[in-house]
Amino acid sequence: MIKTPFLLSVFVLSYLFPVHAQVTPLYNLVPYVNPFIGTQKMGHTFPGATVPFGSVQLSPDTDTIPMYDENGNYIRDVYAYCAGYQYDDPTIVGFSHTHFSGTGHSDLGDILLMPTVGELKLNPGTADKPASGYRSAYSKDNEAAEPNYYRVLLDDYQVLAELTTTTRVGMHRYTFPATNQAHLILDMVHGIYPYEGKNVWTFLRVENDTLVTGYRMTTGWARTRTVYFAMAFSKPFREYGFHQAKKEPYVGFWRRFDQTSNFPEAAARELRGHFNFEMQEGEKLLVKVAISSVSASGALQNMQTEAPHWDFDRVKKQGQDCWNDELNKVQVETLTEGEKVNFYTSIYHSFLGPTEYMDVDGRYKGLDQEIHQADGFINYTSFSLWDTYRALHPLFNILQPARNRDMIRSMLAHYGQSVHKMLPVWSHYANENWCMIGYHSVSVIADALAKGIGGFDPDQALEACVNTARNQYYDALPLYMELGFVPEDKSSNSASKTLEFAYNDWCIAQVAEALGRTDIYEEFMARSENFKNLFDHETGFMRPRLSDGAFVTDFDPLDTHGQGFIEGNAWNYGLYVPHNLEGLVSLKGGKEKFATFLDELFTMTLPDKYFEQTEDVTREGIIGNYVHGNEPSHHIPFLYYWTDEPWKTQERVRMIGPLMYHPAPDGLGGNDDFGQMSAWYIFNALGFYPVLPGSDQYVIGSPSVVSADVKLENGKVFSVRTVNQSEENVYIMKITLNGKPLDRHYIRHQEITDGGELVFYLGRRPLK
Amino acid sequence: MIKTPFLLSVFVLSYLFPVHAQVTPLYNLVPYVNPFIGTQKMGHTFPGATVPFGSVQLSPDTDTIPMYDENGNYIRDVYAYCAGYQYDDPTIVGFSHTHFSGTGHSDLGDILLMPTVGELKLNPGTADKPASGYRSAYSKDNEAAEPNYYRVLLDDYQVLAELTTTTRVGMHRYTFPATNQAHLILDMVHGIYPYEGKNVWTFLRVENDTLVTGYRMTTGWARTRTVYFAMAFSKPFREYGFHQAKKEPYVGFWRRFDQTSNFPEAAARELRGHFNFEMQEGEKLLVKVAISSVSASGALQNMQTEAPHWDFDRVKKQGQDCWNDELNKVQVETLTEGEKVNFYTSIYHSFLGPTEYMDVDGRYKGLDQEIHQADGFINYTSFSLWDTYRALHPLFNILQPARNRDMIRSMLAHYGQSVHKMLPVWSHYANENWCMIGYHSVSVIADALAKGIGGFDPDQALEACVNTARNQYYDALPLYMELGFVPEDKSSNSASKTLEFAYNDWCIAQVAEALGRTDIYEEFMARSENFKNLFDHETGFMRPRLSDGAFVTDFDPLDTHGQGFIEGNAWNYGLYVPHNLEGLVSLKGGKEKFATFLDELFTMTLPDKYFEQTEDVTREGIIGNYVHGNEPSHHIPFLYYWTDEPWKTQERVRMIGPLMYHPAPDGLGGNDDFGQMSAWYIFNALGFYPVLPGSDQYVIGSPSVVSADVKLENGKVFSVRTVNQSEENVYIMKITLNGKPLDRHYIRHQEITDGGELVFYLGRRPLK
DSSP states (O other): OOOOOHHHHHHHHHHHSOOOTTSOOOOOOGGGOOTTTTOSTTOOOOOSBOOTTOSOOBEEESOOSOEEOTTOOEEEOGGGGTTSOOTTOSEEOEEESOOOSSOSSOOOOOSEEEEEESSOOOSOOBTTBGGGSSOEEEEEEEEEEETTEEEEEETTTTEEEEEEEOSSEEEEEEEOOSEEEEEEEEESSOOSSOOTTOEEEEEEEEEETTEEEEEEEEOSSSSSEEEEEEEEESSOOSEEEEEESSOOSOOGGGGGSOTTSSOSEEEESSEEEEEEEEEOTTOEEEEEEEEESSOHHHHHHHHHHHOOSOOHHHHHHHHHHHHHHHHTTEEEEESSHHHHHHHHHHHHHHTSOSEEOSOTTSEEEOTTSOEEEOOSSOOEEOEEHHHHTTTHHHHHHHHOHHHHHHHHHHHHHHHHHOTTOOOOSEEOSSOBOOOSSSOTHHHHHHHHHHTTOOSSOHHHHHHHHHHHHTOSSSTTHHHHHHHSSOOTTTSSSHHHHHHHHHHHHHHHHHHHHHTTOHHHHHHHHHHHGGGGGGEETTTTEEOOBOTTSOBOSSOOTTOSSSSSOSSSOHHHHTTOOTTOHHHHHHHTTSHHHHHHHHHHHHHOOOOGGGGSSOTTSOGGGEETTEEOSSGGGTTGGGGGGGTTOTHHHHHHHHHHHHHHBOSSTTOBSSOOGGGHHHHHHHHHHHTEEOSSBTBSEEEEOOOOEEEEEEEOTTSOEEEEEEESOOSSOOEEEEEEETTEEOOSSEEEHHHHHTOEEEEEEEESSOOO | OOOOOHHHHHHHHHHHSOOOTTSOOOOOOGGGOOTTTTOSTTOOOOOSBOOTTOSOOBEEESOOSOEEOTTSOEEEOGGGGTTSOOTTOSEEOEEESOOOSSOSSOOOOOSEEEEEESSOOOSOOBTTBGGGSSOEEEEEEEEEEETTEEEEEETTTTEEEEEEEOSSEEEEEEEOOSEEEEEEEEESSOOSSOOTTOEEEEEEEEEETTEEEEEEEEOSSSSSEEEEEEEEESSOOSEEEEEESSOOSOOGGGGGSOTTSSOSEEEESSEEEEEEEEEOTTOEEEEEEEEESSOHHHHHHHHHHHOOSOOHHHHHHHHHHHHHHHHTTEEEEESSHHHHHHHHHHHHHHTSOSEEOSOTTSEEEOTTSOEEEOOSSOOEEOEEHHHHTTTHHHHHHHHOHHHHHHHHHHHHHHHHHOTTOOOOSEEOSSOBOOOSSSOTHHHHHHHHHHTTOOSSOHHHHHHHHHHHHTOSSSTTHHHHHHHSSOOTTTSSSHHHHHHHHHHHHHHHHHHHHHTTOHHHHHHHHHHHGGGGGGEETTTTEEOOBOTTSOBOSSOOTTOSSSSSOSSSOHHHHTTOOGGGHHHHHHHTTSHHHHHHHHHHHHHOOOOGGGGSSOTTSOGGGEETTEEOSSGGGTTGGGGGGGTTOTHHHHHHHHHHHHHHBOSSTTOBSSOOGGGHHHHHHHHHHHTEEOSSBTBSEEEEOOOOEEEEEEEOTTSOEEEEEEESOOSSOOEEEEEEETTEEOOSSEEEHHHHHTOEEEEEEEESSOOO
């Protein structure tokens, strides 16, 4: 008998009898999350099961390798499989335990399981010839996903597969037909972004007839990464075997054993295993897989702590309760049900990472390959910082300040383990992958300090920021320090780097100022003005320069590629001076000319040739020449506030929302980038946006919600209300904060955390 | 100024004024050890520096890969390089930190360093074209070795290289000529028994300009082995670089960095590094390298604990003092100086392994890939048990009972970590390599129990022995249990396996009997009689049988290969029934026929063709048809005691000694096998031998020493004295033990450990 947990009782009561004031009600918001959003086209999300910030993110992989048609023509490259899943794929390879959400490069996909029936197949097969391997066809009608729950009927085997998780444990429930040839495939070769040589080593042990342990060590995006696991079955297997997908050249005295059959230990670069069962009609096989970065015993301890039982529905329910708590942090009313789905799915996507990265006892493998103890904080990994510093970490400072504090402590721990004496750039699983540009940990730190998020040592943080920014070999940084800009002839994407470095330097100056370190403040404020060195008065654009000081020739400010910028052209990325927008506007010729420039950006017709370049610029993600699918433009709609036409910001953001987000699998206009795209949506739905992380200000936009109650960790509630909200009424007539008119284009962080009410009076025509 | 340690003062005083009675004198016996013995031909020893049972065994590698002449003709295969060194090789590749002594298969050779001058070379080059790589020529005149000290002048660079060690730290002292192009090569690819794909992963970090950490993970004989290290320099390097010997297919965003030059982190399958220095004429560069199985920080802790200073001579002295203490455990007088060198070098070789395998804090990586804590014992690794159970572990029960107790605790820890629930067969570095046959841990356990070595749990030990012996898939063991013998058609070397299993089973029975477990005693005593199932009365030999019960046809009892035996033919290995020699003699037709058989064995002329088979049977290791170079024959000279001609044992052992052991690089008649060959010598020099490990008896031989004082850990002294000792006087006229005549052909272990005096009266003609 399962006792109803106290939490559940409270939840049920709250749902039936919502109570206002101190005890805020919990609504059942889980149904408003659609995990399939973003799984079609380039959203790069996954539909599988996970709890908020879960270490295990257990999801179906439909493919992870390039696809070609029967004539060898390219259909889809590995980029489409950053999260292992494409909505339109006809087959499922299996269910693996680790995934990134929304990234534009990838890794992971560890420890794939697949239940099969009949002839044993140990190769995944290919999508065009599914019968060649263990993969299975499935019907979209038989697939469903909710937060912490995924279900699909595997047509080839008539096995119903269900997935749910705790933070560190994936639980599988497979309902079989009657068969004496039921198999569970364990594929240790499978991974996301695979290539010949990605697997470094795998190790497997059958501890007893219901418990298997081991690890998978890979290289690639994370150069040195090991995932340990423990896997338990709800009933003993009948027999099992391990097989080398690629034969090891040395066999030695192991040749004495038939290691392929019922031999309890295997180690090689590329191992696959199978476990055989006899199953009755409708009989369920449950499997628990716990992971660890420390050891198999650490994984086992994680399993024994978080999921000591076999109650799948209880695990599912606990995770969904947890999601419901998180979703209820913002209770919104929207004009349409679809917008509510957009909103809560955005919350869901925003809370998928960074992920918890430590065992239940706080131990984890660090960047230095040593085992560390997270002392008094939760250690997180997977920092996609070039994306997430913009809106996701600022969102955390409102909705998840405790977690964001621990994320910063995790970054500082990373710094302490870094032989480069650098904060994370793009780090995951105890590895720095150096993806993208800048050193945006400093933005996350500055933003937290500006918003009064304590709980970490600010002096240590400043030291980490400064050492990072003074590194003598990181990505053209010495040239930047010497010349005041990154020269394109020495380092590609030089303009983007210069602009991001300059913004980062402003962040460091803010930290220094807060700590009274005038020397550092002045050094980095001076560096933060380096953006000016790139402005070309002749063309009116930020334009890359060469090391001799000359601007590059053959400069095309519409082109995203080879022009000194990355994931953005000069039109878009050239506006990235969030810390000195007055200076930018001045360079651009004043407010009037700047407004005209912005208008042209949003309304021009971009010639076809600019869409034919790479996956990072797609028609779905572009409005005129404004690229919403990539992050450098995310602040642009708000720049009208630095002109005399602020109402155009209100118009733009209300236009962008419905165009770029809709409640369907293809509902994201670009990579979700670990929640940055979703965080943009949340802020804009609420009516404000952190144009300048590192300051305590949010620039006013135009809310799309009817109302919202933001429940803060300090117990207070910050409410957004609208008057005359409708699809047409996008313009702000008046704003009041706690009943008083708000005469500025921003609100301060403390005005949120103090609780209160922000009321937007909306109208159909701009208030010019 | 170096203070004279107290120990040194005591030592000097003791040497000058030897004191008898309770305080026994310490002689300077270090000069009697010649580490070059066994380094020529097939001894497979190494000449480098180590302390007794040291984790680091730091030695020059002259080559580790097969050699061919310029026409591609095979000169020498990898087998010759089991210890990395061949005395006659003209070049030295470098100095690596881990070596096996005397083994017949190999591994290790981790973390090779080589000092060079001039042009930077990162490839070792080949022996026939030494200038093609960083290796150097050297002259035998400029090479010297002592316990814990090795020295060579590297001709190509005019660098004097000196090596010494503590248990876990290798210390290098390189004296350079004046140069601004001094290099230290760090070769992480180099290893013993290398092959394409042996390196699994290597990781390097430059912590600062005098400290480097990292690890090397390999597969091969040890399937999953990782050696972590920390390396410190006595002066900062000027610059450095890391290079992939084999390019990794994935580069990712690391491409931004010039990782080959002054980039402090590297990870790849095959890495080499170099560190550059400017050196004055005669300036010394010291390098310390500590190792660990746990982590780089564990290695660093080992270094900081054992060698916190830069005093090379002090490290050398401490290690040599330690050796002197060990050598003084047996103080002998011999007929010649050469015999004294044989004797003390045998002691030296006997104390090179098993090696200590844990950090200074007791942590080590176990067979299950988990980090374990050695709780109250020293954990050892590298158990070459098929060799060493015969005489080396019995020798430890006299000279190293505390270490042998801990070796047994290490074996039991291995058992606890074994997914196979088996004691070690041939284990090293947290790996079971399954080399050779039988399950001889049980012999080591039984021998220790028979000799009153406590300190481990006998019930746990019995459980481990029984589970090992009942394993359902180990090396034909199920067939042995079913049929009473291993059938040759199912498993090669079946006769050897059957004989070893039967002996092992007798050992288990002894353990069971000691613990009063009659059921187990009877089960295993019955199994121990299985040797009888192989005796073929037609030929008079142990002869392999097939699974249908028939003997194999085309049986050649002289042939070592393909006849059901391993490292021995039926003539030799067929006599391996140490636990029931009466039964063997009876099968062989009684005492008289058996004596004739033994005579023939020692005196026959073995046809040439039997020498042309493999490296394991060489003319150096054979007397007649008696094979001393391999272990299965080591008890044979004593079998005359089971005939009416015991005096022939005395004659044979005095003949074998000088033929098989002499004080020169080619002084060993076969692989030293981690000290088993040397332990045979020590026992025989003292006049007795453990024909049956697992019993408490030593069979009398004929001592070659003039006298010996064996200093026991219990503080007592057991003395061997001879009367009329000479090269001719090999026959025993009389023996007294503590003044009373000894009327049996054996002495008991307790008669040794009680202390006392065994006097051999020798004569020129046998006492028939």
